[in-house]
Amino acid sequence: MKTKDTLLIGLMLFALFFGAGNLIYPPFLGMESGTSFWIAITGFIITGVGLPILAIAAIALVKDGAEGLASRVHPIFSFVFISTVYLAIGPLFAIPRGATVAFEIGLKPFVQGGSIDSIALLLFTVIFFGFVYIISLNPTKMVDRVGQWLTPALLLAIVSLAVASFLKLEAPAQDVSEKYASSPFFTGFIEGYLTMDTIASLAFGIIVINAIKAKGVETHKDIMRHTIKAGMIAGVGLAFVYVAIGIMGVKMASYGTFENGSSILSSGAELLFGPSGKLLLGFIVLLACFTTCIGLTIACSQYVTKWTTKISYKTTVTVIVLFSLFVSNLGLNQIITLSIPVLVMVYPITIVLVMLAFLNRFFNGAQLVYCGAIILTLIVSTIEGLAMYGLKINGLQTLIEKLPFFQLGLAWVVPALIGGIVGYILERYTNKKPLDTKTKHVA
Structure with a gap:
């Protein structure tokens, strides 16, 4: 496989991982950790980047992917657990959440509010999932569409925001908050695993492996080697972005008090670029959520068709997109409230399985x-x-x-x-x- 192909698959994996949640955590960490930023962000990167990449490698390491890994416990456990994972990171929670976050940050600031919000959300999600549906129908072109176009556009927009903040925001780092005072590294370490990307790795692993196989790679050893290379490329991209927007959070701490990372980015973008800053941020979030939703739709559809030949891939994509469209219109707060407990149940099991794969x-x-x-x-x-x-x-x-x-x-x-x-x-x-x-x- 050519180096260019490995690079494109790595960029695709970066875009799949990088959702709206990944944008929100680092700036807030930067604001709260202040003078201890570098220690805290190191811990964050270990779990926010290291664990997901390890999970991707673990999937490549096992002959039958995530299902094979879970089957080492018991075949019934494998079916129930992996199905639960795909439902959680698919049409029940993660895909609808991605669409609603894109709406909340990308479009909602520009609409009037009240009942108009509900109408705007419906129209937005119909268009959003329409494009998700079109691209997801042909997963073999996922690498080209995402790796060549969407990922570079996403990185360029983030770099623009980060460079502007580095040049224009000259405020010094503030004192460390109480949360990070006693153990900034370990606190950052815990915050990193809250990105939930390790769970998503179970779904994205099959996309990466199929993309590598589509390039003519056949042996298990070569598949794993290229998977690790692609994972390293995605990891470097994620680490760079986390540090860049984390530094922005450090500097924005001098400009006011913020409730979360979203408000930091929104205020920072407007401060740096004026009203057009909100458009830039909306563009970043839209691309981040869009690529992640595509990846999850493809992964979930491939999983369903792997278990049954009675339902076509196209039918599965259609059902997932329509169901996600329905759930997304429940609103972001409702989706988050319902999803967090499920993720609390699933995430530790995922981590243990990944660790056991390497200790096997x-x-x-x-x-x-x-x-x-x-x-x-x-x-x-x-x-x-x-x-x-x-x-x-x-x-x-x-x-x-x-x-x-x-x-x-x-x-x-x-x-x-x-x-x-x-x-x-x-x-x-x-x-x-x-x-x-x-x-x-x-x-």
């Missing part, structure tokens, strides 16, 4: 290790997710709150470790042949 050879792929780690992670994350819906199981909730790292949203970490260790011990004493970690095992 050390325990010779023992199924009980996967089962032990995933079962305890699933219990903890499910209890926390249900609690966010108001369904608290008092005794279990009290126990969860006593676990290490609960306050950081990482209560699942220690149970996952314990489950994996117990599974390893059980595997050794229930299996007639002792585990040989030196035995070669295809990951």
Whole structure:
């Protein structure tokens, strides 16, 4: 495969990852971390860039992709979990959220408000999903359309905003906020995984692998090699953008108090470019959301058609687009409220699966290790997710709150470790042949 092809696939992957949420977090981190920005952004990049790229590599590492990885726990678990992931990052939450965020930042500031907002949202989403539908119908051209045109346009717009802020905003960094005062690196580390891109990697992995195969790459080793290269290209792009708009957040802290990253970017764009700044920001957000929605639509459609031949790819795309159109008109706040608890349940399981994929050879792929780690992670994350819906199981909730790292949203970490260790011990004493970690095992 040519270097140009790898570059285009890497740019496509960058655009797929880079949604509106990725624009909002770094500026707010910059504002709050102040003089500790570089330490905080380093932690953010490790989880906001490192984990998603590792997940993409893990999907390429496993013969049957995300389904194959989850099947190491159990085939039934694989079907239920992967289906839940695709629904969460697809038509139930992520795709509609992308469309509504594009509307909120790209168009809503220019409409009157009130009942007109609902009409404008409907018209906007009809046009938005119309274009998503057209491009998604031919996934083989995804690399050319996104890699050659949309990604460079997105990067150019972001660079314009970042360069202008670097040259025109001369305010010094403010004192670090209380949130980042004690441990700026670890706080940034936690904020990075909230981008939820690691979950999206399970869906985007198949797009990258199919794009590489379409270029004539056949062997598993070569597919993985090119996947890692494409992932590195996307990672460098993401890291650059995070630092650039993070610095903008650091400087904007001197110009007022802001509730979130969106308001920082909006105010900064208007301050730098006047009224046209809002248009530039709207263009950036629109492209970011558009490319992500296309990628998710394609990934979800390919997943459905992989399981059944009775439903065509075109029909699946049509259903996903129409359902996403309906959900998006519920409004951004409603979508976010419904989606966060589900993501709280799914994300820890995804992280554990990715980590186990890379540790696989050390325990010779023992199924009980996967089962032990995933079962305890699933219990903890499910209890926390249900609690966010108001369904608290008092005794279990009290126990969860006593676990290490609960306050950081990482209560699942220690149970996952314990489950994996117990599974390893059980595997050794229930299996007639002792585990040989030196035995070669295809990951």
